[in-house]
Amino acid sequence: MLEVQGVTRMFGQKAAVDNVSFSVDRPAFIGIIGRSGAGKSTFLRLMNRLTDASRGEIRVDGHEILSLRGARARQWQSSCAMIFQQFNLVPRMDVVSNVLHGILNRRSTVQTMFNLWPRADILKALEILDRLGIAEQAPKRAEALSGGQQQRVAIARALMQDPKIILADEPIASLDPMNAQIVMDTLKRINEEDGRMVIANLHTLDTARRYCDRVIGMRDGRMVFDGTPEQLSTKVARDIYGADTSFNESATSTSIPEDTTADRAYARLMLS
């Protein structure tokens, strides 16, 4: 389904993403972990063509996407929706309109000028909001919602595009533990029920272990780990993050002393 081969992105002399290769044969839930500056965001931006690769190929269902230009590139972008740490909603606009913005590029200028949406699209937006448990928020301004609700609106906006792949760049880094769990559960549900691949950059090991089928570890642009959550041992994790660096730098201060299991670390995270 997804084949990444030798993908590299240079910024001057520095490779932000350095010869990354992996392949995925089903719509899995994939986590990308690594220290700040490891190249996680750059990789997601390469995938949805927000930035160009210097070298390499990415094939999705056999089609190479890094060489797409113009309308074809835009078509690809609409089939791989992006979710951001800061939600990127229009704060003063109501929730339904924010969700409908997921298909803005399909609308004519006249429709846009008069803020007219086809009835079927409005119903679809409401249906998605209902599915994500936030239908009653539909008429409110986005800025009136909690962070967790706003991120679910962003997920609803992504679903409006009916994407094949959802790319999430630190989707829970700005949320408290309870909302983080709701948002991750939502992404997991979409992955399992709809068969959409999710690729999420994650700040904490615990979340990667709990939700992902597959974890990719990046360090200085290179892929230094590719395996299952079970294979992501403490030793491997230390290697990904760098042996002498503290895990406490992450927003959720997940530390992994030798004798601590992932579950206990997660429990601490939830209680903190």
Ligand SMILES: Nc1ncnc2c1ncn2[C@@H]1O[C@H](COP(=O)(O)OP(=O)(O)OP(=O)(O)O)[C@@H](O)[C@H]1O
């Ligand atoms: N537009 C740019 N111009 C120059 N260098 C860049 C640019 N974007 C990213 N970089 C560099 O590429 C490297 C990877 O950055 P990237 O944002 O992908 O890391 P990240 O893993 O997402 O980090 P974080 O966890 O802090 O979000 C960093 O060294 C960064 O400084």
Ligand SMILES: [Mg+2]
């Ligand atoms: Mg980043």
